[in-house]
Amino acid sequence: MKLPESCEWVLHCAAALAQLPPADTASTGQLAEHFGVPAPYLAKQLAHLVRAGVLAASTGPRGGFRLARPAERITVLDVVEAVDGGTDPYQCRELRQQGRGAAPAEECTEPCALAATMRAAHDAWRASLAAVSLADIVGTLPAEIPERTRRLLSRPR
Template structure:
């Protein structure tokens, strides 16, 4: 399964915004932090805004902020906002065209390959739904205690 690279960018942006609450940050500044293309990151941030994960304000003091508390934003919320809600595996019922296939059978319901893939995806989605942006922030702060301060300082220096 391959996720859009925008998922990584969006999650990092959410984490960074946790360390500068109440302060809108432009897509340009969020992109500059990781040397990402601003236009492409902006598309991801707009997707997060449409999903209610972020809010955006226009104007000279505008930018992006988290629209919900980090404890209320799951990793699955971000993945769905960026990659969409569709299942990663899509049964196209190729078994109908096999030599012993039956065109009258709904193989999406009976195919053991499809059911195995659905079960695996449910485990994957449950794990993503069980972890929040706040969990990541806490893990980063525990494992790399200087990160919150250095990130905050970097963004503050960009507005000075």
Template sequence: MRRMSDGVEAALHCALVLAGLPAGKVLPGKALAEMHGVSETYLLKHLRQLAAAGLIDALPGPRGGYRLARAPEATTLADIVEAIDGAEPAFVCREIRRRGPGKSKDPCVYKTDCFIKRRMLAAEEAWRAVLRQQTLADLMADGERLIDAENKAAVEDYVRKAQR
């Protein structure tokens, strides 16, 4: 499996924070960048990708910011990964089997897909299927269970002050 870009981590964390916003509120990109210790220009690129995929809303203007475009239960981890890294397969078969000593001038010798390609794509589909079964709501439940009270209070305080 190819390595996911760093943008996937940033997008998942930002989507999780946005999932906890009260209805009608937004968070500016600058606040999300500061909260996660990344540059604003870096993060805005990924927020634009999430917005283009319809996962978050970008509200312009001095009181603008970002919010989820749909309920946390309706946003899968696969949605976020694909918004940032794309939906193209990680494995690309270049048919190198046709270059070796067993190569044949007869194209019928290779009339079926490469069996390595089939297995690699099947493994990737299994990985994507698992991501499609997990939602932002699942991450919210994990956070409720796993984040200690002190850190939870600090994040809630930061978000309360930064939201618009």
């Protein structure tokens, strides 16, 4: 079980955007340079966040990405599921109903206990991530970090 490396990229990108003044945007190239990651691939991942409604994008000069809503109302889960998809890592294929030991359908009225256990764990994981907003993340940073982020990502008029 592995989260894509791009998950870390977009989390840091979203956190960086949360440190800018609300209307400010940052382009793919800026963000890629800021974190030292490949720009073309990062662009693809950021597009996923836009389609998921986490980020808003604008084209043209001085265009780029900004948060689609206040940082208080964007959770870490929103970002992670936008880039990784919201599917449960455990997919129950009803193994109990296959092979020689297949249980007849009438004994399978209850959902598979293993799948239910895995599902409950995934729900706990999601709840844990949903409890932290981007504003919470920014709030934990020492003051010098947002200062430098704004200095480096704000663009001259």
